[in-house]
Amino acid sequence: MSSEYEKDGQPSKTADASPEDANSLSKDETKKFYEDKGIDFSPDSPIRPKPIPPFEKSISDKIASKFGSKVNIDYVRPSRIRISTKKEDILDVAFFIRDELGYDHAESVAGVDYPDSKEIEVVYHLGSYTDEKLVTQVLALATRVPREEIPNPGKDSTRMTSLREVFYSVEFHERECFEMFGVYFEGHPDNRRLLLPEDWADIPPFRKDFKIKGR
Amino acid sequence: MATQLPPGIQLEKVDDRIMTLNVGPQHPGSGHMRLIIKVDGDYIVSCDPDPGYVHRGEEKMAEYRNYIQNIPHLERPVIHDSCNILYPYCLAVEELLGIEVPERAKYIRVIASELNRCIYTLYWLAIYGIFLGHSTMFMWPAGDRELFIDLLEAMSGARVTHAYLVPGGVRNDLPANFEERCLRQVDYLEKRLKEYQSIFYKNPILISRTEGTGILSRTDAIRLGTTGSVLRASGVDYDIRKKEPYDVYENLDFETVVRKEGDSYARSYIPYLEMFESCRIIRDAIRKMPKSGSVRTKLKPNPKGGNDEVYKRVESGRGSLGYYIVSNNRPEPYRVKISVGSFRNLICMPYLLKGELLGNMPSVYWGLNYWPVEADR
Numbered sequence: 001m002s003s004e005y006e007k008d009g010q011p012s013k014t015a016d017a018s019p020e021d022a023n024s025l026s027k028d029e030t031k032k033f034y035e036d037k038g039i040d041f042s043p044d045s046p047i048r049p050k051p052i053p054p055f056e057k058s059i060s061d062k063i064a065s066k067f068g069s070k071v072n073i074d075y076v077r078p079s080r081i082r083i084s085t086k087k088e089d090i091l092d093v094a095f096f097i098r099d100e101l102g103y104d105h106a107e108s109v110a111g112v113d114y115p116d117s118k119e120i121e122v123v124y125h126l127g128s129y130t131d132e133k134l135v136t137q138v139l140a141l142a143t144r145v146p147r148e149e150i151p152n153p154g155k156d157s158t159r160m161t162s163l164r165e166v167f168y169s170v171e172f173h174e175r176e177c178f179e180m181f182g183v184y185f186e187g188h189p190d191n192r193r194l195l196l197p198e199d200w201a202d203i204p205p206f207r208k209d210f211k212i213k214g215r
Numbered sequence: 216m217a218t219q220l221p222p223g224i225q226l227e228k229v230d231d232r233i234m235t236l237n238v239g240p241q242h243p244g245s246g247h248m249r250l251i252i253k254v255d256g257d258y259i260v261s262c263d264p265d266p267g268y269v270h271r272g273e274e275k276m277a278e279y280r281n282y283i284q285n286i287p288h289l290e291r292p293v294i295h296d297s298c299n300i301l302y303p304y305c306l307a308v309e310e311l312l313g314i315e316v317p318e319r320a321k322y323i324r325v326i327a328s329e330l331n332r333c334i335y336t337l338y339w340l341a342i343y344g345i346f347l348g349h350s351t352m353f354m355w356p357a358g359d360r361e362l363f364i365d366l367l368e369a370m371s372g373a374r375v376t377h378a379y380l381v382p383g384g385v386r387n388d389l390p391a392n393f394e395e396r397c398l399r400q401v402d403y404l405e406k407r408l409k410e411y412q413s414i415f416y417k418n419p420i421l422i423s424r425t426e427g428t429g430i431l432s433r434t435d436a437i438r439l440g441t442t443g444s445v446l447r448a449s450g451v452d453y454d455i456r457k458k459e460p461y462d463v464y465e466n467l468d469f470e471t472v473v474r475k476e477g478d479s480y481a482r483s484y485i486p487y488l489e490m491f492e493s494c495r496i497i498r499d500a501i502r503k504m505p506k507s508g509s510v511r512t513k514l515k516p517n518p519k520g521g522n523d524e525v526y527k528r529v530e531s532g533r534g535s536l537g538y539y540i541v542s543n544n545r546p547e548p549y550r551v552k553i554s555v556g557s558f559r560n561l562i563c564m565p566y567l568l569k570g571e572l573l574g575n576m577p578s579v580y581w582g583l584n585y586w587p588v589e590a591d592r
Contacts, residue, residue, distance in 0.1 A: 079459065080526060105440035107528070108554030110539050125526060125539065125554065129437045129451050136459040138526055138537075169440025172562050195267035195591055206275055 053078050056137070059101060066096055074142070082140040087160040090143045094124075094166040102131035103139055106163070109173035111181035113208045119144040120158060120181050120207075124170065145183055151203050153182035154191065162188035180206035233260060238576065240268045246587040250564070250580075254573055262568040264561055270591040277551040281517055282308050285548070287378045292555070292589040294375045296335035298328040298367075299531035300553075300589070301380045303538040306461055307527040308382035311520040311542055314512050320384030321462040322504035326397070327370060327379050328529075329493040329500070333404065334363045335532035336486045336493075339584060343483055344415065346577040347424060352415045359407050362400045369393065384511035394501050401494045408490055416484060425480040429567035429579035432477060439563045443534020443556045444489070444584050447473050448481035455530040467499045479575075482582040486532070517546045533557050533584050557590035 053076070060073045060081050070089045074082040085093050097103050103126040112121040124141040128134035148156045162185035163170050174185045175194040182204040185191060193200070203210055232255050239249040249265040273292060277285050289304055290297035302324065309316060316324075337356035344352025364374050369390045371379035379386050415421060431441070436449035446453055454471040456464045472488040474481040520542030528537035534556025541550040560583050567579050 082524075104437055107440070107535065107537055107559070108539060108552060110550070110552035110554075112541055112550045123539070123552075125537070129446070129453050135453065138528070140526065167440070168438050169559070169562060172558065176558075193267075194265075195270045197267070205272065210275075212272075212275065212279060 052076050055133070056081050059137070059139075062101065063093070063096070066100075067093060074140075079136045080138055080140070082142060084142040084144070087143045087145055090141070090163070091161050091166065094141065094163050097126060097139065097141065098166050101139075102134055103128045103137075104130055104167075106167045106170045106173060107138065109170055109177050111177045111183060111206060113147070113181060113206065114144075115147065115208045118147045118149075120147045120183055121145075122160065122177060122181075122183055124163060124167070126167065148182075151182040151207070153178065153204060154184045156182075158182050159184040159186055161186050164188050180204055182207070232256070236573075246580075246585070247591070248587045250568075250576075252568070252573070252576070257573050259568045259571050259573055259576070262565045264564050266558075266561065266587060266590050268591070269588045273592045274551050274553060277548055279547060281546040282312070282382060282520070282548070283514065283518075285551075286381055287376065289551075289553075290376060290378055292553070292592050293335070293531075293533075293586055295338050296331055296532045297375065297377050298324070298331040298380055299335070299529060300536060300555075301378070302328055302461075302529045302531075303527045303536055304540075305380050305382045306529070307525045307538045307540045308520075310525045310527065311523055311540060312382065312514065312518050314383050314514065316384050316462070316512060317509040318463075319505045319508040320510040320512075322500050323370075323385045323389060323510060324380055325463055325467070325500050326497055326504075327367065327377070327385065329496045330363050330367055330397075331377075332532045333490050333493050334360050334367070336490055337363075339486065339532070339581070339586075340411075343581045346581055347421060349415060349418070349421065352411070355407070355411065355414075359404060362403065366393075366397055366400055369396075381511065383514055384509070386511070388510045397497065397501060401497050405491065405494050408487070411487065416487065422480065424575065425483060425578045425582065426476075426478055428479045428571060428575045429482075429582065430476075430478050431563060431567060433475075435563070435566065436477070439566070440559055441534075441563055442559050443530070443532075444482055444485040445560050445563065446534065447471065448485050449477040450475040455528055455535055459528070461527075461529055463500070463503075464496075466503060467496050469496050469499070479578045479582040482584070483578075486584060519544055519546050520548070528554070531556060533586055533589065534560065553592055555589045555592065556584075557586045558592075560585055561590055 056076045060076050063071055063083055064073055071083050071085045071093060074084055105127055107125040107127050110123045112123065114121060121142055121144050126139045126141060143160060145160045146157045148158055160183060162174055164174065172194060174188055175192065177183050178185060178191055179193045179196045233253050236252045236254055237249055238252055240247055247269045251263040251265055253260040273289060276288055286301065290301050293300050337360040341353045341356040367377055368374050371377040371386065431449050433450045436446050436451060450473060452471055452473045457471050469492045472485050472492065474485060522544055524541045526537060526539045528535050536556055537554040539552040540548050543549040564583065568576060571579060
């Protein structure tokens with residue numbers, strides 16, 4: 001993951017892998033486990049460093065040179081770029097991505113809840129149909145909004161600018177993100193519930209503090 | 216319009232001309248969703264889709280189960296296209312855990328998912344036929360679909376919920392004599408598809424009901440971010456199997472089907488033509504597949520993804536299907552987001568229905584290749 005994540009310690013804090021985890025064997029043990037059963041041992045290093053692809057690098061460089069310290073290039077991989085920005089700047093960055101770089105639609109808008117750092121991340125996955133060079137690319141544009149301990153969707157500080165005027169296709173995705181995470185999108189003309197029932201009275205269900213019964 | 220109506224009112228006069236009409240969720244023509252339609256006489260003035268009746272929280276459930284336990288429940292949104300909805304999940308988990316897939320497994324996956332695409336399309340075609348009042352078109356595909364279901368049953372052991380694709384390959388090897396049997400069924404399907412053409416797609420009643428209805432221009436199709444057959448019916452040549460080939464699709468011989476009309480007829484014709492391409496892919500894959508070898512790289516028990524995230528997508532029967540998985544060094548994913556074609560195509564329903572005759576609603580609705588259960592997840 002990005003340097004930003006490690007700085008926050010967000011996923012890794014919750015993730016403090018307990019070495020005594022009974023289910024996870026050490027490398028040698030796993031090897032033995034499989035060799036005893038006569039099975040090929042799968043590759044054991046999960047993350048291998050990959051060379052940075054030049055085309056993707058050129059796109060991320062364009063964004064970085066335009067916005068400087070306002071954006072953070074989280075990673076550049078084959079066909080995938082992820083950049084994160086402050087929520088105040090996201091509209092400018094989105095306009096630049098659409099008008100200068102040629103991305104024209106959103107594939108998904110995903111919320112990710114980080115209760116430990118009191119933030120909710122909103123990730124836009126953007127793609128392009130029109131630019132032949134960009135058809136394999138998916139650009140993830142991420143921003144973080146404050147998270148309230150007791151959510152009051154639509155009325156608390158969990159809000160950001162809607163990207164609907166930039167990418168029209170985010171309309172229903174943002175409505176889903178609003179009801180599932182309580183992120184209010186300012187400027188969205190239709191911030192109603194989409195999937196949840198009208199009489200849903202609990203907190204937004206995809207937040208981490210909403211627990212499934214029995215789990 | 217006089218007042219804003221609260222939802223849930225069956226039939227109410229808004230003013231002298233405009234009436235609100237709820238289509239669904241019980242109405243058989245709407246699937247598991249509701250369309251709040253305002254009509255002026257016989258013409259639709261506005262349409263407000265209200266999905267969510269089959270929302271099951273698949274994404275939330277995935278956060279509580281490990282990468283292997285997630286397989287059977289993540290295929291539930293579209294059980295009759297289960298190989299294609301599991302495909303991006305497998306690709307994503309493989310990238311996350313750094314697993315290599317054996318060559319033979321890649322071909323088997325392609326064959327399974329193309330067979331499944333045909334099963335899905337035939338099922339969709341049956342529903343599309345019956346809602347346009349063509350009951351032969353309901354019976355034929357529903358019957359022919361059984362042959363492919365039998366094939367996948369022989370491969371996986373289950374008729375509809377196969378859970379056949381797993382991270383690392385496929386669950387088990389092909390049964391004996393599979394190639395022969397598969398090629399025979401594919402030949403049979405192609406023969407039958409030509410009969411569909413003469414009884415259904417050249418039917419003057421179908422043509423008069425669908426041609427020129429619900430026109431989506433190329434610009435709008437791109438702006439609204441539609442995908443799959445809806446996008447290709449509006450003249451955009453975009454198929455992830457061609458544009459961003461996964462597994463062995465780049466070695467296989469097939470074409471992308473594109474039409475320029477953008478009407479309901481073109482949208483319903485494209486999935487049909489794609490079945491021929493699926494047959495081509497299956498034949499080619501069987502020819503090029505290694506005849507023996509491993510079909511699955513076993514995972515470690517309770518594998519953990521690093522502090523990482525991944526976004527993988529494939530072309531399903533309803534368009535692009537992507538998985539965004541955030542992992543945090545735990546055996547369970549931290550967050551799973553499924554970006555499905557049905558949900559993305561839902562956005563153009565209000566645009567297409569505006570100004571249409573109410574009687575054209577089924578052809579526009581089902582022409583979108585929309586599957587409510589998948590859209591709700």
